[in-house]
Amino acid sequence: MVAEILAVGTELLMGQISNTDAQYLSRRLNEVGIGVFYHSVVGDNPRRLKESLKLALSRADIVITTGGLGPTEDDLTKETIAEAMGRKLVVHDETYRAIAQFFEKQNRKMMENNAKQAYLPENSMIIPNHNGTAPGCIIENGGQIVVMLPGPPKEMIPMFEETVFPYLEKKTGQTIYSRMLKIFGIGESEMETRIMDIIDAQTNPTIAPYVGAGEVVIRVSARCRNKNEADELIDPVVQKIKDRLGSHLFAINGETMEEVAVALLKEKEITISVAESCTGGMLASRLVNVPGVSEIFERGFVTYSNKSKIEELSVSKDTLDSFGAVSKETALEMVRGLVRRTGTRAGISITGIAGPGGETDNKPAGLVYIAISLDRNEMCREFKFIGDRERVRTMSCLNALNMLRKMILGL
């Protein structure tokens, strides 16, 4: 079955709000095995709405509309669609009473145009709205289905979950299970080159790569009846991808890099502290965003000035003078001073030039040194990142966590 989502509302076309309804509905429809081929957005204009509905019905089995069910004159979805499908609008007594009650409860006066919301297409299923006055409805027509829902997510989502989703599950008898694999350290194109044949050979589960912020994500989705069947279908495919991508694959359930790192640290009971220059607290902040991190994260230093590197981390003035603050030597002295001072088993230091400004002839913006210490073993790597200040800092954090992960796992 194929669905199309048709949003109605001039405020969407003015850019006042974003069409998050379409995202929500698409995700849920895909989960129940209904493909979505198109989204469209049209304004509060009967002619254009009627044409969009006609087009949608020419290419989909199910059309879900959002918006245009309100009490104002602009709200014409119900009227337009009922007319296009040859259904009369008739008053729905239960809905009328519910709307009257809704106003009574709030000591507000029910207006004439609110009564209009109690008129619904004849021979349709009513979708009650417990968070507003506009009910939705489902019309079945010669094998096709039109579902009308209100626009505000606060009303639309509960109505979809309570009434529409169970209705669709019964129709399809299917569910989709997905797993999110995450890749780091190779680009989208290299990843695809390595696993293209696996992607092409797969039909169930399907494999779909896409790109996030500094990481590549692969979604493996199986159409099946239950979780066990899903695992049986997905597990061997994940293993195949793992064999090709090796240590670049860092998560198989959509975890972030910091979630993976914190989970590893907790599992191995490794305490950690960090010392940051150019990232300026971003690495600590990412670690601290993982709930329960206090078990292993002890403290962090943002040693932005040279003076603070000397005072807090005992970096020698000689090293700073001879090699500069952005150097392998300084990164290593930072991490050494750090673990000596905090007594944690692991330590990370980052020093670099985030730019703009601060670059010299032989040290461009984007040059970053990251050092890791783990049970007195040390390593340091040099990176040359491109992009703006924010990107250089983000990439520094992700690479630092990835280095730590690989060092703990002995990869």
Added chain:
Amino acid sequence: MVAEILAVGTELLMGQISNTDAQYLSRRLNEVGIGVFYHSVVGDNPRRLKESLKLALSRADIVITTGGLGPTEDDLTKETIAEAMGRKLVVHDETYRAIAQFFEKQNRKMMENNAKQAYLPENSMIIPNHNGTAPGCIIENGGQIVVMLPGPPKEMIPMFEETVFPYLEKKTGQTIYSRMLKIFGIGESEMETRIMDIIDAQTNPTIAPYVGAGEVVIRVSARCRNKNEADELIDPVVQKIKDRLGSHLFAINGETMEEVAVALLKEKEITISVAESCTGGMLASRLVNVPGVSEIFERGFVTYSNKSKIEELSVSKDTLDSFGAVSKETALEMVRGLVRRTGTRAGISITGIAGPGGETDNKPAGLVYIAISLDRNEMCREFKFIGDRERVRTMSCLNALNMLRKMILGL
């Protein structure tokens, strides 16, 4: 002129991402006097993309596509549209060199499929991409215009602003100058109540409020011929809004709260250091994201454990035992220890419960204490934030910076 926005990407139809590009572009197009009648979203499918383009060209003067310009096999926007419009793809030397350089700089190998991004429709205007490898392009064809942009907002937005918006301004003969006013400390509805009459009375410039992450933004946009005329139109309106909103108005040129704080610190030559518990480096990280911050930012401490609060900031064990780590007393001792140690004129300390977990009967998740020290004057405020861990931490940082701003300005 009428525009249509056509987004290409199966990830949108799967509900993995939301079509925020369409919202952004709609707002900007409306500002330059171009109406948007439809948005549509189609997957990475050449046949359906071609049909959608045909439909869009049948009802709009300008079609802007987003997405599908990446290096992978799925990315077919350019090929499909060029074919539909009878244009050959030819290699664009400058773009090829730019992509090669992009990979060289990062010490990464350029793959065969990256070269594909250098092929662009003949006789088209190239839109350079400074934040990725996929260039965009503008095709003019018998009075109609097709603009192709990449999907990731980080690439799409700068390309639109640098190349497409000025191009459209020239086409429409209209220019829009906007100023972004930023409000903190009152909600959208209160702000709207306070200035509703000003909004309603304005036609040029127009005033449009919208809500960002933890802040309210008001865009004042004037239609006019040049910058001087714009200032003449906008300045008195900004002054009127300022009179109503007082110290809640913190920026009149779209600056972030940290940019405002850093600019103030630099102007007054006030050095600063920070000590963070629940925000875990986020405050330092926000400060460090402002270029040139090294003039005034000295260092930061992420004192997550009680032990680190004692060792690094000389918080007394008694205080921690009697009042707890999340208390006014601890926040004040943290900031006192901090400025004593670093010798900076200003200091900020934050301690709180970001949740989930960590809450007690009388200390709920969201409870945060923020202390500021400025030239030995101290103040401390208690906050009760609602929302998830990330929101509690973000609101803590914004409020800390806002407190500092007001203390420096004597507000």
